[in-house]
Amino acid sequence: MKSWSNKILLPLFFFFLFYSVAYAGSYTSSAHGNSSYGVNRSSISGYSTGNCAHCHEQHAMIGGTEPKPASGSASPFCLFADNFSGKTSNPYNQSDNFCFYCHCYTDATSLQTPNFTNYNYSRTFGGYTTSSIYSIYKAFNQNSYHNLYDIWDFAKTNFSSFFKEDSNPCSVCHNVHLAKRNKENPDDPTYSAISKPSDHFNLWTNTMNDYAPNKYQAPYRYSSGCEPDGGSCNDLTIQAQKTPDYVTFCQDCHVYNMSSYGLSHTPINWNTDKHGNAIRSRNERMGQPIIKPPYDVTAVFNYVLSCLDCHEPHGSYSYKYLIRKEVNGNITNVTADTHDDWKTLCLRCHYREHTNKSCLECHYHGSGKF
Ligand code: HEC
Ligand code: HEC
Ligand code: HEC
Ligand code: HEC
Ligand code: HEC
Ligand code: HEC
Ligand code: HEC
Known part of the structure; x- marks a missing residue:
């Protein structure tokens, strides 16, 4: 990827001065800009916690030990390292992505003091404390992961109003x-x-209750209570109001056809999937309800699920498809495309298992049976 020319670097430098003032409010209330737990790269001195300089170097080099620039030209956006290497598949090295210099916990040497963790969704919101994912860097280095090159490529085409060649x-x-x-x-x-790709300059704060009022049942957490915080499972509104609207967020991209990235079941249409807005066709089979608690066929005629009830956003242990390790209070084990493996996901919420074929032969997004 090309480096930024001085034509862009110089105005950017002056823009920092302006931007620091103009955006002071929202930046200082962000996680990076917080004066007590925000950015603090220990290799540079003289800058308070949260200062832009922990990520942007207004001069080519501030001093101290730097991963970049090694020889001459500064990195795009004056960052202390290149934003993204363009590597087309994992495993990623720390130097492949700027964020990995701090969001790596002890899976690589972090430049941030004090160090900090980022667990996966199954742990932070699903309560599965046995998870061994402590950093974003490790999350993206699992079997299944959102491919950073494909994301970059997709965004350049579809979100070019803010996303540039040199963007992360x-x-x-x-x-x-x-x-x-x-x-x-x-x-x-x-x-x-998070910020929705089509609304990059705002935080995404809509909830599942905005998306599907009184139709979103938060699943069980691993230990007790329901997602995302262990609150009571008995109210259809309260937990839904605590859960971000991941459907609208993910569908910013997944309404597109992604067969060129190897996804043959896209576009995803949540209006026609039964886990989405389509109404299920039956409540019971042979006297048994089709769904397990906390879902209740007598309470809601059309449950609408969140994408992150089944998927991780960054990466997962599964052989494919970002499947969560913990779903509805228990664990999954999807390491191959087999009946026995997939039922560990489906039976978290369903009683029924039939045939000895892989569930995916008949049940998948867009199949009309999903
Ligand atoms: C210089 C170190 C540093 C770099 C580089 C960095 N971050 Fe962070 N980031 C932090 C710190 C420190 C926090 C606050 C973590 C905490 O207190 O738990 C944070 C928090 C966040 C959060 C809020 C959620 C959370 O973890 O608490 C997001 C999202 C985030 N970073 C994304 C990114 C992305 C995306 C990049 C790269 C474009 C990036 N960060 C680069 C240090 C860094
Ligand atoms: C396809 C969208 C997507 C991409 C790409 C993505 N993230 Fe995230 N990220 C999310 C979502 C959704 C969440 C909120 C749910 C969660 O915390 O797991 C999240 C949460 C986070 C958090 C907070 C985790 C915590 O501890 O709560 C951090 C930090 C973060 N992402 C960093 C990154 C970094 C660094 C990258 C690139 C290497 C990245 N993300 C790429 C969607 C994405
Ligand atoms: C910025 C656009 C974008 C957003 C937002 C996005 N995705 Fe993706 N997603 C992609 C692209 C591009 C691919 C194809 C490349 C790949 O497999 O990583 C993909 C692939 C996937 C796959 C298949 C991965 C595999 O290993 O087979 C799943 C599952 C998925 N996304 C789920 C989600 C979920 C859940 C969300 C919301 C948290 C989401 N995506 C948000 C762009 C996006
Ligand atoms: C955690 C690291 C981090 C911190 C702290 C940070 N930035 Fe950035 N900044 C980035 C990254 C990464 C980009 C590139 C965005 C992309 O990938 O498109 C960027 C881009 C920019 C841009 C280019 C326009 C844009 O928004 O994309 C400006 C201007 C900017 N930053 C100013 C600042 C100022 C001023 C501060 C302090 C008030 C600051 N940044 C703090 C990481 C950071
Ligand atoms: C009930 C669990 C569940 C929910 C909820 C769910 N998914 Fe999936 N997802 C799966 C399974 C299982 C697969 C693998 C079968 C397939 O490809 O459809 C999958 C596959 C995918 C794929 C890869 C499709 C391909 O062509 O290979 C994408 C992208 C995806 N999901 C996105 C989403 C989005 C976006 C949402 C929310 C709107 C969502 N999923 C909600 C279980 C779920
Ligand atoms: C997180 C919980 C959850 C998981 C995991 C889950 N489901 Fe479901 N599923 C539901 C709920 C809730 C409904 C009812 C939706 C409604 O009310 O419209 C449903 C509905 C269905 C239906 C429609 C039934 C009908 O009567 O029309 C099928 C088929 C189905 N699921 C298959 C699967 C398969 C196969 C898997 C595994 C790949 C799976 N589900 C995983 C919660 C889940
Ligand atoms: C050969 C095709 C096929 C395979 C393989 C298959 N199913 Fe089904 N399944 C069906 C059909 C057809 C229905 C009824 C369609 C509907 O109601 O949407 C159904 C319905 C269901 C339902 C909805 C509840 C009910 O009783 O109608 C669940 C749950 C379910 N299957 C789970 C599974 C699981 C779990 C697997 C893998 C272990 C699996 N299925 C494999 C064809 C299949």
């Missing part, structure tokens, strides 16, 4: 100058960590 694939879903710590406030989506 993480920036499609996050705005570093706004992102907050939902993990510290799992009951409050206004502490959102």
Whole structure:
């Protein structure tokens, strides 16, 4: 990827001065800009915690030990390292993505002091504390992962109003100058960590209850209570109001046909899937309800699920498809495309298993039986 020319670097430098003032409010209330737990790269001195300089170097080099620039030209956006290497598949090295210099916990050497963790969704919101994923870097280095090159490529075409050649694939879903710590406030989506690609300059704070009023049942957490914070499972509105609207978020991209990226069941249409807005065709089979608690066939005639009830957003252990390790209070084990493996997912919420074929032969997004 090309480096930024001085034509862009110089105005960017002056823009920092302006931007620091103009955006002071939203930036200082973001996780990076916080003066107590925000960015603090220990290799540079003289800058307070949260200062832009921990990520942007207004001069080519501030001093101290730097991964970049090694020889001459500065990195795009004056970042202390290249935003993205363009590597087309994992495993990723720390130097493949700027964010991995801090969001790596102890899976690589972090430049951030003090160090901090980012668990996966199954742990932070699903309560599965046995998970061994402690960092974003590790999350993307699992079997199944959102391919950063494909995300970058897709965003260049479809979100070109803000996403540039030199942009970071993480920036499609996050705005570093706004992102907050939902993990510290799992009951409050206004502490959102994400920005919808089509609305990059705002945090995404809509909830599942906005998307599907009184139709979203939060699944069980691993230990007790329901997602995202362990609250009571008995109210259809309260937990839904705490859960970000991941359907609208993910569908910013997945309404597109992605067969060129190897996804033959796209576009995903949540209006015609039964786990989405389509109404299920039966309540019971042979006297047994088709869904397990906390779902209740007598309470809601058309449940609408969140994408993150089944998927991780970054990566997962599964052989494919970002399947969560913990779903509806128990664990899954999808390491191959087999009947026995897939039923560990489906039977978290269903009683029925039939045939000895892989469930995916008949049940998948868009099949009319999913
Ligand atoms: C210089 C170190 C550093 C770099 C580089 C960095 N971050 Fe962070 N990030 C932090 C710190 C520190 C926090 C606050 C973590 C905490 O207190 O738990 C944070 C928090 C976040 C959060 C809020 C959720 C959370 O973890 O609490 C998001 C989202 C985030 N970073 C995304 C990114 C992305 C995307 C990039 C790359 C474009 C990036 N960060 C680069 C240090 C960094
Ligand atoms: C396809 C969209 C997408 C991409 C690409 C993406 N993220 Fe995320 N990220 C999410 C979503 C959704 C969440 C909120 C759910 C969660 O915390 O698991 C999240 C949460 C986070 C958090 C907070 C985790 C916590 O501890 O609560 C951090 C930090 C983060 N992402 C960093 C990154 C970094 C760094 C990259 C690039 C290497 C990246 N993300 C790429 C969608 C994305
Ligand atoms: C910025 C656009 C974008 C957003 C937002 C996005 N995705 Fe994706 N997703 C992609 C692209 C591109 C691919 C194809 C490349 C790949 O497999 O990683 C993909 C692939 C996938 C796959 C298949 C992965 C595999 O290993 O087989 C799943 C599952 C998935 N996305 C789920 C989600 C979920 C859940 C969300 C919301 C948290 C989401 N996506 C948000 C762009 C996006
Ligand atoms: C956690 C690291 C981090 C911190 C802290 C940070 N930035 Fe950024 N900034 C980035 C990244 C990464 C990009 C590139 C965005 C992309 O990938 O498209 C960027 C881009 C920019 C841009 C280009 C326009 C844009 O929004 O994409 C400006 C201007 C900017 N930053 C100013 C600032 C200022 C001023 C501060 C302090 C108030 C600051 N940044 C703090 C990481 C950071
Ligand atoms: C009930 C669990 C469940 C929910 C909820 C769910 N998915 Fe999936 N998803 C799966 C399974 C199982 C597969 C593998 C079968 C397939 O490809 O459809 C999959 C596959 C995918 C794929 C890859 C499709 C391909 O062509 O290979 C994408 C992309 C995806 N899901 C996105 C989403 C999005 C976006 C949402 C929310 C709107 C969502 N999923 C909700 C279980 C779920
Ligand atoms: C997180 C919980 C959850 C998981 C995991 C899950 N489902 Fe479901 N499923 C539901 C709920 C809830 C409904 C009812 C939706 C409604 O009310 O419209 C449903 C509906 C269905 C239906 C429609 C039944 C009808 O009567 O029309 C089928 C088929 C189905 N699921 C198959 C599967 C398969 C196969 C898997 C595994 C790949 C799976 N489900 C995983 C919760 C789940
Ligand atoms: C050969 C095709 C086929 C395979 C393979 C298959 N199913 Fe089904 N399944 C069906 C059909 C057809 C229905 C009824 C369609 C509907 O109601 O949407 C159904 C319905 C269901 C339902 C909805 C509840 C009910 O009783 O109608 C569940 C749950 C379900 N299957 C789970 C599974 C699981 C779990 C697997 C894998 C272990 C699996 N199925 C494999 C064809 C299949």
